[in-house]
Amino acid sequence: MPRLLLFAPLALFAVLILFLWKGLSIDPRELPSALIDKSFPAFKVESLLAPERKLTMADLVGKPVLVNVWATWCPSCRKEHNQLLRIAQQNKIAIIGLNYKDNRAAATKWLVELGNPYQFNIYDESGMLGLDLGVYGAPETYLLDAQGIIRFRHVGVVTEQTWQELQTIMQSWENQ
Amino acid sequence: MIPELGEFALILALGFSIILATVPLYGAATLKTLWMQYAKPLAKAQFTFMLISFICLGYAFSVDDFSVQYVANHSNSQLPMQFKLSAVWGGHEGSLLLWALILSGWTLAVSLFSKGLPLDMLARVLGVMGIIATGFTSFLLWTSSPFLRYLPRYPMDGADLNPLLQDFGLIVHPPLLYMGYVGFSVAFAFAISALLSGRLDAAWARWSRPWTNIAWAFLGAGITLGSWWAYYELGWGGWWFWDPVENASLMPWLVGTALMHSLAVTEKRGVFKSWTLLLAIFAFSLSLLGTFLVRSGVLTSVHAFASDPERGFFILVLLVLTIGGSLTLYAFKAPNVKSESSFAWLSREMLLLINNVFLMVMAVTVLLGTLYPLLIDALGAGKISVGPPYFNALFVPIMGLMVICLGLSSAARWRNTKMENVKKQLMLPAIISLLAGVIFPFLYGDGFNFRVFIGISLSMWIITTVAKEFKGKFRTSSSITEKLKQLSPSYYGMMLAHIGVAVTAIGITLVSVYSEERDMRLAPGETVELADYQFKFLGTKPVKGANYTADQATIEISLDGASIVTLHPEKRRYNVKKSMMTEASIDPGLFRDLYVALGEPLADGAWAVRVHYKPYVRWLWLGGLLMALGGILTVFDRRYRQNKSEKQGVAHA
Numbered sequence: 001m002p003r004l005l006l007f008a009p010l011a012l013f014a015v016l017i018l019f020l021w022k023g024l025s026i027d028p029r030e031l032p033s034a035l036i037d038k039s040f041p042a043f044k045v046e047s048l049l050a051p052e053r054k055l056t057m058a059d060l061v062g063k064p065v066l067v068n069v070w071a072t073w074c075p076s077c078r079k080e081h082n083q084l085l086r087i088a089q090q091n092k093i094a095i096i097g098l099n100y101k102d103n104r105a106a107a108t109k110w111l112v113e114l115g116n117p118y119q120f121n122i123y124d125e126s127g128m129l130g131l132d133l134g135v136y137g138a139p140e141t142y143l144l145d146a147q148g149i150i151r152f153r154h155v156g157v158v159t160e161q162t163w164q165e166l167q168t169i170m171q172s173w174e175n176q
Numbered sequence: 177m178i179p180e181l182g183e184f185a186l187i188l189a190l191g192f193s194i195i196l197a198t199v200p201l202y203g204a205a206t207l208k209t210l211w212m213q214y215a216k217p218l219a220k221a222q223f224t225f226m227l228i229s230f231i232c233l234g235y236a237f238s239v240d241d242f243s244v245q246y247v248a249n250h251s252n253s254q255l256p257m258q259f260k261l262s263a264v265w266g267g268h269e270g271s272l273l274l275w276a277l278i279l280s281g282w283t284l285a286v287s288l289f290s291k292g293l294p295l296d297m298l299a300r301v302l303g304v305m306g307i308i309a310t311g312f313t314s315f316l317l318w319t320s321s322p323f324l325r326y327l328p329r330y331p332m333d334g335a336d337l338n339p340l341l342q343d344f345g346l347i348v349h350p351p352l353l354y355m356g357y358v359g360f361s362v363a364f365a366f367a368i369s370a371l372l373s374g375r376l377d378a379a380w381a382r383w384s385r386p387w388t389n390i391a392w393a394f395l396g397a398g399i400t401l402g403s404w405w406a407y408y409e410l411g412w413g414g415w416w417f418w419d420p421v422e423n424a425s426l427m428p429w430l431v432g433t434a435l436m437h438s439l440a441v442t443e444k445r446g447v448f449k450s451w452t453l454l455l456a457i458f459a460f461s462l463s464l465l466g467t468f469l470v471r472s473g474v475l476t477s478v479h480a481f482a483s484d485p486e487r488g489f490f491i492l493v494l495l496v497l498t499i500g501g502s503l504t505l506y507a508f509k510a511p512n513v514k515s516e517s518s519f520a521w522l523s524r525e526m527l528l529l530i531n532n533v534f535l536m537v538m539a540v541t542v543l544l545g546t547l548y549p550l551l552i553d554a555l556g557a558g559k560i561s562v563g564p565p566y567f568n569a570l571f572v573p574i575m576g577l578m579v580i581c582l583g584l585s586s587a588a589r590w591r592n593t594k595m596e597n598v599k600k601q602l603m604l605p606a607i608i609s610l611l612a613g614v615i616f617p618f619l620y621g622d623g624f625n626f627r628v629f630i631g632i633s634l635s636m637w638i639i640t641t642v643a644k645e646f647k648g649k650f651r652t653s654s655s656i657t658e659k660l661k662q663l664s665p666s667y668y669g670m671m672l673a674h675i676g677v678a679v680t681a682i683g684i685t686l687v688s689v690y691s692e693e694r695d696m697r698l699a700p701g702e703t704v705e706l707a708d709y710q711f712k713f714l715g716t717k718p719v720k721g722a723n724y725t726a727d728q729a730t731i732e733i734s735l736d737g738a739s740i741v742t743l744h745p746e747k748r749r750y751n752v753k754k755s756m757m758t759e760a761s762i763d764p765g766l767f768r769d770l771y772v773a774l775g776e777p778l779a780d781g782a783w784a785v786r787v788h789y790k791p792y793v794r795w796l797w798l799g800g801l802l803m804a805l806g807g808i809l810t811v812f813d814r815r816y817r818q819n820k821s822e823k824q825g826v827a828h829a
Contacts, residue, residue: 006510009454010503013461017496019547020468022554024488 035150040067040142041132048099048107048121055122059096061148064170066095066141068118068158069130071102072110074138080157081114087163088117093170097121100130100138143169179244182232183323186273189225189280190313192218196283196306200299204373212299219287219302222309223280230277233322234264243330246270246322252336252752254723262347263337268471268487269322271350275467276312278351278358283309286362286387293383300369301362308361311494319487336752339724345405349398353425356395357463360428362387363435364460367453368502371509381443381452386811388439388456389669392432393807399425400800408760413693413771413788415796418567423546424466427539431459434535436807437528445525445590450510451532457506461499462539468495469546520592527585534578541570579634579681582674583641601648605640612636621690631685638678642671666810673806680799686792693789695775699782707789709770710734715781716774724748726759729783731772733763747774769793 035041040060047053060067068084070077088095097118099107104123111118124130133142136155143152143166152169154162196218203211233246237260242248250267251260265271283305290298316322363384370380402422407415416422435455442452468491519525545562587593587601613633617625650659696704700715714730726748733740743761750757760773768791775784 006450007507009457010500010507013499013503016547017492017500019551019554020492020495023550024492 035134036153038150040144040148040150041129043122043129043132045129046123048097048104048123049111050120051104051123055120057148059120060144061146063146064093064173065119065144066093066166067098067144068095069098069100069133069135069138069140069142071100071138072106073102076157077139078114080139080159081117083158083160083163084117085115087158092167094119098129098133099123100135101125101127145173178232179236179241179323179325182229182236183317183321185225185229185232186313186317186321186323189222189229189276190310190317192222192225193280193306193309193313196222197303197310198306199303200306201303204296204299204303207296209295212295215299215302216287218306219280219283222306223284226277226280226313230264230273233270233273234261236323237261237264240334242332242334243325243327244322245324245326248326248331248334250334250337252334252723254751255334255337255342256722258347259337259342263341265350266337266341266346269316269320271354272312272316272320272471273322274351275354275358276309276316278354279305279309279312279361282358282362286365290383296373297369297375297383300372301365304365304368305361308365308498311498315487315490315494319490333752336723336750339748339750339753339755339757340409342723342750343405343409345401345409349401349405352394352401353398356391356393356398356432357425357428357466359387359391359394360432360456360460360463362391363439363456364502367456368505371453371502371505374509376449376453376511378443378446381439382815384456385436385439385443386813386816388432388436388459389807389810392429392436393804395425395429395432396800396807397804399429400797400804403800404797407793408762413691413760413773413786413790415687415793418545418562418564420546421466421470423542424462424469427542427546428459428462428466430535430539430542431455431462434532434539435459438532441525441528445519447519447525448529451529453506453510455532457499457502461495461502462543464491464495464498467491519590522588522593522595522598524585524588524590524593527581527588531578531581531585534574534581538571538574538578541574542567545570575681576630576634579638579677582677583637586641586645586674601644602641605637605644608640609633609636620686625689628685628689631681631689635678635681635685638674638681642674646671664814665812666815669806669809671806672809673803676799676802676804676806678799679795679802683792683795683797683799687790687796690791691789691793693786695784695786697778697782698785699780702782704785704787706787708735709740709789710737711770711772711785711787713783713785716777716783719746721748723752724750724757727774727777729772729774729785731761731785733770741770743770743772745772745774747777764794766794767792 040057042057044054044056047055066087084095087093095117097120099121102123102125104125107121107123111121122129127135139157141154141158141162142150143154145151152166154166196215200212200215200218203209203214236244236247237251238257240247240251240253240260242251246267246269250270251263255263263270265274283302286305287298287302290301293301366380366384366387370376399422402425403415406417407413435452435458438448438452438455441448468488471487471491545566548562583602583605584598587598589597610633613629613631613636614624616632617623617628621628649663650656692707694704694706698704698713700713703710703712705711710733712732712734714732716727716729719726719728726746728744728746731743731745733743741763743763745761746759748757748759749755758773758775760771762772763770768789771788771790773786773788775786777783
């Protein structure tokens with residue numbers, strides 16, 4: 001029996017390694033949103049490019065949309081910008097920008113220089129809408145269904161792979 | 177050219193590590209003297225090329241060679257020179273190179289200071305260290321080379337070092353910490369060699385002890401320094417955050433503490449052999465696990481390096497090979513758990529064993545708390561994080577129990593102790609400690625406080641029992657100075673380290689109970705009062721540093737109208753990374769720190785200002801340093817040099 005006991009540390013270590021191995025394939029920064037399957041928070045905020053226009057929840061419902069949280073102070077947003085332009089060109093889904101804690105002049109200049117993939121932009125200067133939405137950092141992207149219910153959240157740069165993933169979800173809606 | 181030379185030197189170092197990992201071990205297994213004698217020169221060669229490689233990287237930093245990716249990502253031409261050089265270990269690749277350099281340094285040290293070791297033992301120890309070096313140097317070369325270039329188009333300037341790391345603390349913190357982490361590889365190598373050779377006598381424990389103590393001292397000093405750095409650099413006055421990376425350094429320290437004590441028992445009494453071997457394996461395994469946790473991205477932490485699954489996988493394989501391999505060896509070759517000499521329930525052996533168990537329970541507590549989010553996530557049960565309440569609730573009571581045992585063991589003798597003797601010896605210290613615990617909160621604070629009572633009583637318990645035992649040494653001796661000389665450095669080291677525990681405990685208790693802090697909006701000319709001190713805010717002015725601009729505030733502190741000191745906290749904006757940093761300003765003192773940090777600028781020249789009053793906070797780190805100093809002192813024991821002179825004596829005869 002005591003002989004067998006000497007194998008105990010090895011056995012425990014084996015269990016630990018299994019967990020660590022599993023842990024490698026999980027991203028600890030990938031946070032599930034508390035708002036999944038809940039409605040997008042209500043808001044009434046100015047449009048970025050047309051300050052006189054007040055945007056509300058009514059502008060988001062009717063058809064599925066992607067809400068992309070971005071800002072000019074966010075270098076990763078520049079990285080994903082071309083992918084957003086490509087998605088916009090395919091005309092499969094409308095992209096709504098949520099310009100987060102930004103400066104209007106800088107954001108306008110950004111859209112003029114880099115191209116504008118957005119149907120319109122919510123100008124969330126104070127970051128209050130971002131707070132309601134639980135934004136962790138820019139860029140973040142939310143997929144909303146036609147009723148304005150949040151169905152998917154992506155933290156970080158939108159890549160071609162993310163876009164494939166989003167399309168799969170959208171197709172599953174069409175099949176229903 | 178120079179970076180390529182560095183890469184080449186690293187490849188050569190790997191070559192020597194591979195030979196070191198095979199030839200001497202084969203020689204020891206087949207008793208071929210010539211093969212075993214290769215160990216020493218190989219250790220020297222390995223160190224030499226590792227050092228060349230490291231110097232090459234340092235050179236690339238000093239001349240701003242931004243064609244090297246690692247330099248471009250972690251340095252900048254505006255960075256002051258001392259930070260350029262410390263930026264060498266400011267990222268994953270360079271700090272891993274430092275890790276490997278320190279490992280080869282320890283290997284060299286073992287080969288130099290091992291005159292009393294039998295040749296086969298030395299060959300095995302160096303061989304085992306060669307195996308570890310092979311693993312880590314391969315890791316460096318295959319996944320994390322710091323010498324990769326951006327060619328042909330390279331950036332004009334670098335991305336700069338993280339401003340948090342542009343500080344004296346970072347210059348010394350990682351090297352000290354790595355000296356400790358990697359130092360446990362020596363005790364590990366001795367344990368593996370003992371298992372391989374099957375000679376599990378007291379000699380093995382005696383050889384391991386100085387190496388273990390010194391590694392433990394470095395690790396303790398590194399942790400202490402890290403805590404101090406967090407306190408003054410992070411800007412909110414905390415000194416320990418139970419961050420996964422802090423935990424990763426605390427675990428080997430706890431197990432190392434257990435190992436030190438267990439080694440002492442094994443050497444002196446020949447018991448706990450299997451346990452001591454296991455601790456030696458655990459201490460180094462936890463160092464490796466810490467490396468994995470920090471570098472694989474499995475946990476989020478302020479310290480974590482950029483995550484990279486490929487690197488994580490490589491380290492995981494290294495973990496399986498080294499830890500799995502050594503635990504397998506242990507399972508087959510460790511002696512059965514029966515001891516050669518017996519001891520009674522109330523004896524120094526027993527109390528040390530109990531303390532060992534407490535230390536292990538603490539280490540497991542920390543390990544579970546650190547890995548729990550990962551375990552839950554891996555089981556698909558959601559995302560959680562484990563906060564300070566968990567650690568404090570478990571860690572603090574166990575610490576208290578351990579301290580009680582610490583005092584008891586000073587009165588206990590080896591083998592067996594009579595209960596009456598213990599009572600006689602400890603009655604007075606117990607009374608003094610309890611009294612001190614009751615009286616202190618009345619004198620210092622506003623009345624009785626249970627936490628202060630516990631903290632002060634326990635600390636006094638250590639101090640009084642140590643003092644009582646020290647006094648007992650003079651019972652039989654007539655001359656005090658004679659006796660002072662007779663007592664060994666390791667005895668003084670032990671006393672110093674135990675006093676260090678008490679000093680730290682006092683610091684922790686008082687700073688957690690009596691700290692005061694306030695967050696205030698202060699306009700120029702306004703005053704805030706805290707713990708009898710008046711903090712007068714005189715406004716801010718812009719200042720310019722080497723690579724940042726800052727708003728520097730002037731805050732005049734007075735006590736009852738008499739001015740004491742003027743502090744200048746800053747809010748810095750680093751030019752390259754465009755990041756804001758809070759530079760706290762502190763008036764340090766042995767009995768209290770006054771700590772001022774700037775928050776956000778508000779309208780009309782007003783600022784959000786945070787002021788802290790931190791009593792006895794320095795004691796925390798003072799105790800940590802005393803412990804480390806105690807560890808170092810033990811190495812100067814005569815016994816460790818005796819071997820050499822004995823051997824020379826034989827040679828002369």
